[in-house]
Amino acid sequence: MEKSDRKSEILSVAARLFRERGYSAVSMRDIAQEMDMKAASLYNHITSKQQILVSIVVQIAEEFTVGMERISSSGDSAIHQLEQLIDLHIELTLHDPSVIACLNNDWMHLTDSDLKYFLKMRDKYEEGFKAILKRGMTNGEIANVNLEVIMFSLLSTLRTFYLWYGRKKLLSGDELKVQMKRVLLNGIITSA
Amino acid sequence: MEKSDRKSEILSVAARLFRERGYSAVSMRDIAQEMDMKAASLYNHITSKQQILVSIVVQIAEEFTVGMERISSSGDSAIHQLEQLIDLHIELTLHDPSVIACLNNDWMHLTDSDLKYFLKMRDKYEEGFKAILKRGMTNGEIANVNLEVIMFSLLSTLRTFYLWYGRKKLLSGDELKVQMKRVLLNGIITSA
DNA sequence: AACTCAAACTAACAAATGTTAGTTTGTAGA
């Protein structure tokens, strides 16, 4: 939901519809109807459908980038850094699940420089993730299993958390964090 | 890839394009072009775009359903049943990643009775999954953590395996199975 | 009262969409 100006409202509505039906299946008329206006009126606030997508996806991608930079530059242990990453994903997901859905499913509809920028950020994020895991492994904090398998296993769960949070809201945010760390990390920590 | 008759070719090409761009962003002309024909000619083999999607999604969903029935009706231990489920997901993913992508991303474009049928199967699958976990918990085989958290954590990784298998083919199928079980189960098995 | 300006509107556009109708083509069997 975020800010209350008209443009932010559009982004919010669009993100919700994109989540439900996917970017391509949502028309400008769909978005407009949801806002009780005509499609043409949307263009007083945004410049194109494509730009709506870019605004949504790039912004959240940058939040993850910033989060990764903060966490990986802290001097904490690898395990503690992973815990902070889990918190980051859960917090951003709880804050706006639809935006996370767009990030996961609709980035493929970005074009040219926007797509390139997004992919660069995604790569950098995964590199940061791997660096933490690698350090944890040489440390002895983390079990010596295939690094990519560990990373993608963790990331799969964190990235698609929005899917099942939408269906079951059984736990509070803090409880979720605790449980997720238990499930995700106990398979990784050597001593476990 | 599957069978070699023309209809199966169309389904195969369609699945690949749906994976790359999503159902709505792929036109009949796109599919036709990829098959070196005109869009109208497709209708000699299929009855509608919608039917292409149904054929793809329902078939793979039924394969998972059959797999779950076979596994959960075996008398094996809960852990061993989970291992078999991991194998099932990996095998079906390696066999045709694009079809798995459709299952994950494009089921939302099913309509009416097809959607209902799909959702019924999905629910049943997850119920089967939970039943295994529950038995494992009362057994003492599986750690006593929130059941839904465990299930969705496992399923997230298994369902989106096609995403990173597409990017890194670093391990053989058998090695993948071993590593995945290590990563996914060690967090769950009580004794770990 | 006159002016400003954001934000809505109506009307229209070219392009792309899924699909149908009717026609041609090429190959296999009689």
Add this chain to the structure above:
DNA sequence: TCTACAAACTAACATTTGTTAGTTTGAGTT
């Protein structure tokens, strides 16, 4: 050689798409 038929084609269709141009509205300021 004639026939049958699957499978391709061309042409067209009604809708829906993103977007633009020009106009109206209504509230705040001078």
